[in-house]
Amino acid sequence: MNVMAKAEKKISSAFIYFFGSFGGILFGYDIGVMTGALPFLQADWHLENAASLVGWITSAVMFGAIFGGALAGQLSDKFGRRKMILMSAIVFVVFSVLSGVSPDMGEASAYYLIIVRMLLGLAVGAASALVPAYMSEMAPAKARGRLSGLNQTMIVSGMLLSYVVDFLLKDLPGEWAWRLMLGLAAVPALILFLGVLRLPESPRFLLRKGDEAQARKVLSYIRKNPAEIDQELASIKETAKEERQANQKTSWSSLFSGKYRYLVIAGVGVAAFQQFQGANAIFYYIPLIVQKATGQAASSNLMWPIVQGVILVVGSLVYMWIADKFNRRTLLMVGGAVMGLSFILPAVINWMMPNMNPMTIVVFLCIYVAFYSFTWAPLTWVLVGEIFPLAIRGRASGLASSFNWIGSWLVGLIFPIMTASMPQEAVFAIFGIICILGVIFVKTCVPETRGHTLEEIEEQGTNHGRVKASNPEN
Incomplete structure (x- = not known):
């Protein structure tokens, strides 16, 4: 137990904020990757005149995200922000790979890819909901605005990364180019999973579950002095009480x-x-x-x-x-x-x-x-x-x-x-x-x-x- 405590103690606030916001990279990558993959996919599956199918393939991720964000918000209140981010990363890895290995079965291929990308959208929507929630609960009040900007920078950096990957792969044979573009989304998702394994749960969730000792420990990683920790713990308790009362009345x-x-x-x-x-x-x-x-x-x-x-x-x-x-x-x-x-x-x-x-x-x-x-x-x-x-x-x-x-x-x-x-x-x-x-x-x-x-x-x-x-x- 002492060994684990020492290992946890080495987690720096920079590491927590970086990987806490890294989910934005996934979000951004999947927004951007279809931009480069689509021309090759259209040519490979002869979809140049199938505007509706092209629209559905492109937008399927967003359709899944409509439900992913709401579902993740509910489940994170029960299981915690950290666990749900880990689950989102796993879902992202699985369905990114399945997108890249889509079978070539004529028009049926398009429907397969639409369904897979809808399921991938569950992870994208979850990341869009969970990352800001986790960051807001970890960040000190005076840094929340700046860290909100960090999340936006991560999202657009993910988009830029996907555009660069698309450009680097454009000279491959068409049937390989789009598959690698979509499949490589699994790489940042795997990095996120490995990074989040070392992240602590948010102190707000821990307090909600009655684990004040662990909440205090987590705050000690990211706050400078004991007085600040005591004040924040008291504030979180008061806010949680108000929220419980508010939810009962609305x-x-x-x-x-x-x-x-x-x-x-x-x-x-x-x-x-x-x-x-x-x-x-x-x-x-x-x-x-x-x-x-x-x-x-x-x-x-x-x-x-x-x-x-x-x-x-x-x-x-x-x-x-x-x-x-x-x-x-x-x-x-x-x-x-x-x-x-x-x-x-x-x-x-x-x-x-x-x-x-x-x-x-x-x-x-x-x-x-x-x-x-x-x-x-x-x-x-x-x-x-x-x-x-x-x-x-x-x-x-x-x-x-x-x-x-x-x-x-x-x-x-x-x-x-x-x-x-x-x-x-x-x-x-x-x-x-x-x-x-x-x-x-x-x-x-x-x-x-x-x-x-x-x-x-x-x-x-x-x-x-x-x-x-x-x-x-x-």
């Missing part, structure tokens, strides 16, 4: 009561707009977008995803620098406005100048990604983490996550169907209009949360509900 219908409706609509709306604005259409289909614009084979355009990945990583670092310097609403409105114009202007230019350079649309997509990367991408989850009152936080956060994944799934599914039936510029113009609607939504329906305590934010929502109740015509 139900799903409480989310849309007059008292909470304003903040629930604000948080869920921002989470939904983030995906319906069309970002994932770029991340999943950029080689096919370039192919349609220029006529060059999609498999020869795998440098463009790397460009997008670099922009995303740089943007995540920019966000960490500016996060506490500007209001949340300001960043979301400026970002959304530029994103909307980046989608709408190519359609306007093409209408006015039908012979415009086909690469113009790609340049505007890069501008879109740049502004998305340091505004809507990270700020959505910062705002969702801040805006929901304690009494409904669990249910409201789950609802926001579900709407986000539903949006991600629908964009991945319908984009190839839309581009098969109308000009690419028109499709992006539709997404551009949604971006502008998102700006209007933020301006009219979302309160400012920067610099406000959670209690002050809750009071804003409560007061807004009272005003609406007393002035229904408003």
Whole structure:
């Protein structure tokens, strides 16, 4: 027992935060990997004219993630964050390998891959829910904003890694290229599993299970002095007590009561707009977008995803620098406005100048990604983490996550169907209009949360509900 204690004592806070957030790499890798694999898969299985099947293969992971996040949240309350992250890594390894060894059985192959990727999506959704929860419970309050930025950086780094892997494998025979691209997702999942084996359980979960001694021990790894540990233990106990009382008094219908409706609509709306604005259409289909614009084979355009990945990583670092310097609403409105114009202007230019350079649309997509990367991408989850009152936080956060994944799934599914039936510029113009609607939504329906305590934010929502109740015509 003493030997184990000494071994645990050597765990550094840097190791805990690195592997605690490493699940973001898996999340990002699987978002990005199909970008490069899809052109080879289409050619190998002759799916060039099967827009619906292509949409389902691409979006199947997001469909599974809708359920994976909710399921993992429930199970982690019973079994712990650490164990569920380990289980997610195992599921990720198994179904990544099964994706890579998909049998070649004609059209039946596509249905096999769709089912396997749906099951893989359970692990992706679980990682998206578990990693922020684990990190928020391990991080000191003063570092939570910065560590939220670390999680976003891990996600976009995973996307960039997948783009680089796709590029390096592009010269292999087509039937091998896409299989290795998908199968190699098992490697970061295996690294995550080995790293998490050494991670401790979160002190909040340990206290909930009545193991105060182990919770104190875990906090000793990541807090500097005993007084800080005592204060945090007391705070966790008090919060857990409040949450138990809140959960007993609320139900799903409480989310849309007059008292909470304003903040629930604000948080869920921002989470939904983030995906319906069309970002994932770029991340999943950029080689096919370039192919349609220029006529060059999609498999020869795998440098463009790397460009997008670099922009995303740089943007995540920019966000960490500016996060506490500007209001949340300001960043979301400026970002959304530029994103909307980046989608709408190519359609306007093409209408006015039908012979415009086909690469113009790609340049505007890069501008879109740049502004998305340091505004809507990270700020959505910062705002969702801040805006929901304690009494409904669990249910409201789950609802926001579900709407986000539903949006991600629908964009991945319908984009190839839309581009098969109308000009690419028109499709992006539709997404551009949604971006502008998102700006209007933020301006009219979302309160400012920067610099406000959670209690002050809750009071804003409560007061807004009272005003609406007393002035229904408003």
